[in-house]
């Protein structure tokens with residue numbers, strides 16, 4: 001595996017199982033026990049869109065495995081892109097400095113374009129409203145750790161299913177499993193068919209389905225993808241998860257969110273033991289460590 005561009009590279013159960021076993025091992029280790037397979041390696045994080053979790057967890061993962069980081073967090077503004085350099089040229093140059101490039105970019109397909117010209121692995125850390133494969137892997141890892149298995153689950157994805165790249169990747173990653181996926185969204189924000197929308201049963205209200213869900217996967221309405229502020233405002237509070245709604249959810253359900261949240265989960269839900277979104281965010285570190293070990297650290301799957 002040379003690049004991580006989309007989740008269809010992870011349809012192999014053995015690959016996933018190995019990745020998750022290793023992620024769990026790393027999660028259970030003390031920091032001093034971490035191996036240093038990235039010693040002498042440099043990872044570039046090239047982010048043209050805002051990020052907290054994805055960039056910092058990749059950078060922490062690199063540091064903990066003994067590697068070094070070079071980073072541009074507002075690449076559109078602070079890299080030569082501001083002078084008019086193309087993404088392709090920037091990638092050609094950075095791939096001469098680093099052993100891998102973690103790329104976030106506002107355009108769908110940017111990571112694939114980068115991979116075509118890069119001499120080193122490209123890791124897609126989000127390409128516009130397209131894909132976010134490493135998020136989907138940490139999401140699936142979280143479900144697997146907390147529910148014990150994937151098959152048989154009913155998974156509700158809530159919010160902006162049209163523009164949310166995390167739900168696009170997660171739905172595609174779930175294709176080989178025996179799961180029911182319910183897409184809870186206003187019609188204007190339903191899951192597009194080209195993003196595995198055919199796997200998703202669309203509903204516009206959650207009253208009838210909330211009690212059936214094993215996983216409640218909340219998402220932010222993706223303000224930056226809207227052309228009209230008015231339309232964003234009309235849709236932004238479509239679904240707010242609060243203690244009242246939680247009363248109708250299964251006692252065994254888990255509530256996930258890729259974060260950041262901006263009002264769609266009431267902070268009062270945080271004390272509910274079913275709220276796992278902060279653990280989910282922490283899992284990102286271990287899954288990204290396991291991926292970096294395999295991709296750059298010479299630990300082959």
Ligand code: NCD
Nearest residue numbers: 053054126166220258259260
């Ligand atoms: C998500 C993203 O960037 O797509 N954040 C993340 O990586 N955890 C979700 C979002 O921004 O809403």
